[in-house]
Amino acid sequence: MDADYDVIVAGGGLTGTVAAQSISYYSNQNLSILSIDRNSEMFPGRKSNPGWTCGDACSKEAVDFMTERIKVPWTAPEIEHDVKGVMAFSPDKETAIPFDGDGYMLNRQKLPEIQNARTKKMGVNFDFEINLTGLIYDGLQVIGVQGINNKTKQPYKKTAKVIVDATGVTSMLRNQLQNSTKIEKKIERRDLESTGRHIMYFDKGEEDLTDFDPDFCIIHLDQDIAPGGYAWVFPKADNKVNIGLGIEKSILDQRNKRLGKNDNLASLMEEYLQRNKAIKNAKLSQDPEDINNNTGVFQVSVRRQNDCMVSGGYILVGDSAWMPKPIDAGGIGPALIAGTILGKNVVDAIEANDVTEKGLWQYHLDFIKEYGYKTAGLELFRRLVQTLTNEQISYGMKHFLGNVDVEAISKGEHPDFSGLSKLGMIIRGAMNKTVANGLKYTSQQNQWLVEHYGNYPKEPEGFEEWEKSLHKTLDESFAKIATFSKN
Template identity: 55%
Template structure:
C-alpha cells in the first residue's frame, strides 16, 4: 500500500446532505480541526443537500432526542430558522381514526432547504472544505490492495474530471449511492437493495385555510400518521404541521402493493393522484396553496424514494464507510431517516478520526463504527423490518381491530420510544378474540414480538471484528428467511 501521507486529503465526504455535513463537522470536532476534510456535493453551494431536482424532499420531522445526541457530543446546535416548528410527538391513527398511538416524544419540523445552509456554515467554520457542483461517479481503488483511496467524478464548471485521493472516503450520497452500488473492493457491504424494501414517497408543503377542527386530521402540536392500506398501500400517509396553517402533507407506498391495488380497482393512479386524493379528503385543510415563500421556493412539491429495511449488515470496507440513507438507515416502520443519520454521522466522524490517527483505515480498524451504531440505534431495525412486512399484509379492518384490542400501555410506551411492542396481552385475551383473521393477526403479533427479542439479542452480539461476521450474518439470515416466508 502507498503511504497514507501521500493523499490529497485525510477524509473525503461524498455528499453534503444532512449526514455528510454532520460527519464532516464531527470529524473536525474530534480531530481538533487538525485534519484535511473535503465534502463533495453535486449541487451548487446555495442548493447543497438537495436530494433531487424536485427539492429537499422529506417529511421534515425529527425527534429532539437525536438532535440532542449530536449537540451533546459535537457541540452543533440547531435553532430557528432551520427548525421551523416544534411538536410534542407523533400520533399514529388507525384507518377508522378511533385509535391513536403516540410515537417519539418532543421533536421538530425542520426546514430542509435552510438546514444545509446552516450545516455548511458550521462545517466551514470548523475548517472543512466544500467542493460543490461535482457529481461523483466512482471510487478510486489502489492497485491490488483492495482499498478505496479516493473519488472520481465530473466537474462541469471546469470542464474536467474531478479526481482526489484520501485516507478515507465516507459515502453520504443517499439511497441511490452509485459508489455503494459499484463498490469496487471486496467487502461484506450489501451493494443493492430489493425493490420491495424501497417506498415511493411524495409530499407537498402547503399553506391552507382552516375549514374545521379535527385533531385526527391536523394538529399544530402533533405530527399525524394515518395507517390506511387504501390511502397508502403498503405504506402510510402523514400530516406534519409547519405552523398553525402550514403543513407538510404526503404519503409513501410500496410499489408492489400499489400496483396490486390499481389492478384490483381497474385504475391507473399515480403517486401524485394518490397524494392529491389524500389532501382532498382532509376535513381541516381547505384551499391548499403551495408555499411560495423564499424558504420553500423550489421545494414545495416533490417525490423521492426511501428505504424501509434494516441498515446495511456491514457499513465499512478498507478506506470506506457508509452513513445515512446510503447505508439504508431510515427506520423500517416510519421511514424516519434523519435521527439515525444524525447518530451514525456523529459516531462515524469520531471513528474516522481515530482510524486516521492510528494510521490504519482498514475495514478492521473502522469496524467499531458498525458496533457503535448498532448499540446506539441499529439493534432494533431488523425486528422492525419484520414487523413492517407483517403490517403490510394486513387489511384496514385488521389494523383497526389490532390497534384497538392488542396494544397495552406497555406496548404504547415501547412504540413511543421507537421500540418493537411486546403484545403480551395477546396471549391473555386469546379466547375472546373475534374472527379467524384477527386470531391469525394475534398469532402473528406474538410471533413478531418473540422474534424481535431474539433479533435484538443477536444484534447486541454483533461481531467485534470481521472474522466472525459471516457466521453472525448466517444466523441473522436464518431468522429473517423464516419470518419473510411467513409474511410473503
C-alpha cells in the first residue's frame, strides 16, 4: 500500500516547522512532507488559547547551528531584540553569573507566520484545524495518524513512512504509543514547571540593572518568589519586556506553608511585577504583533530528554521529547538543534529504505553528541538547587563558583566546582557545608552521566542494559540529593 506522504510532521509549532524544513533541505525537496496542526492558519503552532507562551529567548549559537546547516536565516521581524547574554542573580542580588552569550528575543506571534511561509516555499504541505488523537500501526511500525478534522467534523486519516511527533510536552501520540517499551510515555509531575509571563510596555522607574537591563536577559533565583524555578525579566526594547516566572507545584506548597501564605502562580507574578523598581506603570502590549500573545500560562519540562526517542516509523522532537534544558527550561535552542539533526536522520532512513526503530536509531547518537550528553547532569543540578534556601543559594553563588565553573555554566555545562576541594577554603556554617557537599556530589555524578551518555548504545539491542544502569544511578542520586536538604 502506498503511503499518502513520505513524512508527516505532527504539530506545526516552531519545532515542527524546523523539522519539516530540515527534511525538505536534506532531501533536496524530493520527499513529500505534510505538516499537521490543530490550530487555524491564522494562529499556526499556537500552544493554547492565550498564545505561544514562552520566554521568547534563544541563543545565537542555536540559530546559527540551524542556519549553517539547513540555510534558513532568521532576521527581523521574527527577531525583535538582540541581547548579549543571560545574567542569573542570586536571591540577595549580590552575585550575578553570565551565561549563554549573544542571543535573540523573538516575537513568537510573528515567527510562526514567517516560519510557515518559508516552510511552504520549501515544498511542505499543510493541514490546519486537525485534532490528532492517535497513530495508525502495521505490526511494529507506525504508518500514519488519525483524528478529527475540526472544520468538517469528519474522521481524519493520513499515512506516511515516518511520523515526526512535535505535538508538545503532553503529546497524546506519545502517551498512547503502542509499538515501543523503550520510549517513556508519561512525565512525572515534579519534572514539570508551571510558567506564566506577560509581554508589557512600561515607564522607566529607578535605574537598576538587577531589575531591568536592555542588553541582558535577567534571571532571579528566589525560592520565595519563584519556588523551585526562577523569575525572569527579558528585554524586548528599552521600554518593553517579557516578564514572568516558573514554579514547581510541590515546592510552592512547601513555600506557602513555610511563609503562612496561600499564593499561586498568578499572585506571585503580580508580586514580582510590583516589586520591580526599574519597571513602572506596566501595561500589556497592544501591538498587533503581540495582541494574541501578550499574557499566558503554560507547562514546561525540566528533565533530561526521553531516554529513547524513536520506534518503528515514529520519532520524537522538541517538547514532545522533553528537550528543554533542565536548569533553565529553555526549549527553543534544543528544538532548533534537534529539528535540524532529525531532518538528516529521517532522510537517511528513508533513502536506505529502513524506517524501523533500528533505521532511525542514529538520531539519538547525533543529538546526544551535540546537546543531549549534558541534560541528565543538569537535571541533578536542578534538583539540588531546588532543595536549597535563598541564603544557601546566595552563599554558594558568592563563594563556591570559580572562573572555570562560571565558564562551564556559560556554555550550559555542569560546573565541576573544583575550587571546593581547595585546602584552606573556609566554609562558614553547617548549612553551607551541606551546599558544598551537594555541589561536589552532583559534579561527580555529572561526570559519570556525561560518560554514560557518551556510551549510548549504537543499536536498539543495547538499550535495556544502558537504561537500567542510567536509572540505577539517577535513583541513587535523587535519593542522595534529597538528604542534603535535611542536613
